Each structure stands twice: as C-alpha cells, then as structure tokens.
Amino acid sequence: MPVLKRLIAFAVTGVTILVGSGAALAWLGQPTEWGMSLQQSATPVMDDIVWFHDFLLWLIAAIVLFVLVLLVIVMVRFNARANPVPSRTTHNTFIEVLWTVVPVVILVAIAVPSFRLLFYELKVPKPDITVKATGKQWFWSYSYPDAKIEFDSLMVQTKDLKQGQLRLLSVDNELVVPVNKVIRVEVIGADVIHSFSVPSFGIKIDAIPGRLNETWFKAEREGMYYGQCSQLCGRDHAFMPIAVHVVSEKEYSAWLDMAKKKFAVDDAAPTPATAAADAKPPADKVADVGSAIK
Numbered sequence: 001m002p003v004l005k006r007l008i009a010f011a012v013t014g015v016t017i018l019v020g021s022g023a024a025l026a027w028l029g030q031p032t033e034w035g036m037s038l039q040q041s042a043t044p045v046m047d048d049i050v051w052f053h054d055f056l057l058w059l060i061a062a063i064v065l066f067v068l069v070l071l072v073i074v075m076v077r078f079n080a081r082a083n084p085v086p087s088r089t090t091h092n093t094f095i096e097v098l099w100t101v102v103p104v105v106i107l108v109a110i111a112v113p114s115f116r117l118l119f120y121e122l123k124v125p126k127p128d129i130t131v132k133a134t135g136k137q138w139f140w141s142y143s144y145p146d147a148k149i150e151f152d153s154l155m156v157q158t159k160d161l162k163q164g165q166l167r168l169l170s171v172d173n174e175l176v177v178p179v180n181k182v183i184r185v186e187v188i189g190a191d192v193i194h195s196f197s198v199p200s201f202g203i204k205i206d207a208i209p210g211r212l213n214e215t216w217f218k219a220e221r222e223g224m225y226y227g228q229c230s231q232l233c234g235r236d237h238a239f240m241p242i243a244v245h246v247v248s249e250k251e252y253s254a255w256l257d258m259a260k261k262k263f264a265v266d267d268a269a270p271t272p273a274t275a276a277a278d279a280k281p282p283a284d285k286v287a288d289v290g291s292a293i294k
C-alpha cells in the first residue's frame with residue numbers, strides 16, 4: 001500500500017527531525033546558524049523551561065502519532081471497498097468517557113508543571129545584586145543603584161566590529177554580573193514599550209514607560225550571553241541588542257572598581273545618561289538619543 005508507506009516515511013522523518021534538533025544545534029548564549037531548538041540554558045529557570053519544552057514536545061508528538069495511527073486504521077479498514085456494509089453504531093459509553101477523561105488528565109499534567117514554572121519565574125529570590133535596565137529608542141541603559149553607576153549600551157556598528165564580536169549583537173558596554181549570584185533586573189521603558197529578553201537565561205519581560213517590571217536570573221556559567229529587544233519599538237528595534245557578560249567574582253569586583261570611576265552617577269546633573277549618551281553614539285543617532293530621554 002503506497003499511501004501507507006508514504007505516511008510512515010513522513011512520520012519517521014518528522015520524529016527524526018524533532019529528536020535531532022534538540023541535542024546538536026543548541027549554542028550557549030547566542031544564536032547559531034540553522035539553530036532550530038532553544039539556546040543552551042545557563043540558569044535554573046531556563047533549565048526548567050527547556051525541560052517543560054521537551055516534555056510538551058514528546059507529549060504532542062505522542063498525540064499526533066496516536067491520531068495518525070487512528071486515521072490510518074480508518075482509511076485502510078473502513079473505506080468503501082474494504083468495508084462495504086458499515087456498522088450503524090452511534091454510541092459507546094466507555095469510549096465517550098475515555099475521550100473526555102484522558103484529555104482532562106493530559107491538561108492537568110500540563111497545567112501543574114506550567115504553573116510551577118510560572119511562579120518560579122515570577123517570584124524573585126533574595127537578590128545579591130540589583131540592576132536596572134531602561135529601554136530607550138534605541139539602546140539600553142543599565143544602572144546599578146547600589147554602586148551608583150549608570151551607563152548606556154549601544155550596538156557596535158557592522159563596520160566597527162572587532163575580532164570575535166558578533167554582528168547586531170555586540171555592544172560597547174556590556175551588562176557585567178558575577179557568576180552564581182541572584183541578579184534582580186528591574187526593567188522600565190523611557191519612551192515606548194521595549195522588551196528585555198535573554199534566551200539563555202529564560203527571561204523576557206516588557207519595558208513599559210511608567211511601570212517598573214522585574215525579573216531575575218542566576219547565571220551558572222561564565223560567558224557572554226546575548227539577547228535582543230523583543231517588543232517592536234520603532235525604527236531601530238532590531239539594533240538594540242542586550243549583551244550580558246557573566247564573569248567570576250574577582251573579575252566582577254575589578255570591573256566594578258573601574259565602572260565606579262568611569263560611569264559614576266553625577267547627582268548634580270539631572271540626567272547623567274543623556275550626557276554620556278550624547279558623547280558616544282554615532283552622529284546620526286545623537287538627535288534620537290536626546291529626544292528619547294527628555
């Protein structure tokens with residue numbers, strides 16, 4: 001039966017793609033060419049998201065296969081040729097109870113880990129460090145309220161890329177945090193709605209003007225982690241990447257000493273970020289930066 005063979009081949013190919021995509025193509029902290037799965041996890045939250053994703057994937061694959069098998073049985077055994085005199089059955093209480101109860105059980109099995117994960121993401125544990133990310137048209141500003149530092153983080157233009165920097169992802173000043181510490185990220189928008197998102201950390205939260213949102217992450221591996229603004233925010237939405245540099249405790253304190261000198265918040269000036277931003281962005285961006293903050 002050629003149709004059956006074709007269907008089986010189709011199903012086998014599908015499962016092979018699903019299984020293969022999970023393992024080999026993921027990369028830590030950045031997207032990869034032909035990547036089809038989630039980026040590798042670097043935080044406990046993302047570990048759970050990956051688990052939940054895989055759990056759902058297997059579940060829906062099993063359901064799809066089950067329905068496919070039923071369809072094939074119906075097509076083969078109950079077509080007009082194979083079964084010229086059809087049965088006139090209209091009710092079967094057992095089956096009807098089954099197809100009501102089983103989906104309910106499946107939905108409950110999905111809801112329980114889903115809610116557990118949601119609460120885990122939303123409830124910020126006691127933070128070691130608080131940083132504030134402000135989305136602006138079209139860059140991010142980071143401040144460390146406890147250390148009294150604030151700086152802007154602008155994308156490196158393609159023509160200025162140095163060895164090892166990534167196009168559309170690398171920035172001039174990265175958000176630097178120590179490894180294995182709980183970082184609370186307060187997120188707000190200065191002008192329009194942006195979204196602070198770092199896939200490897202499993203965080204994505206809107207940056208809304210006038211409303212302080214918060215999320216958290218605890219990076220368990222050192223390295224560079226990239227994300228992008230994930231809320232369509234205007235002309236340069238695609239050019240305001242997020243780069244988080246996770247470093248050792250020692251490197252972090254060295255960076256902090258440097259940053260306290262370089263990025264100190266000047267209490268006398270009302271908007272210190274404006275002055276810093278005006279000095280740094282390329283000439284064509286100065287006008288946008290100024291109007292965005294005031």
Ligand SMILES: [Cu+2]
Pocket residue numbers: 135136193194195229230231232233237240
């Ligand atoms: Cu944005």
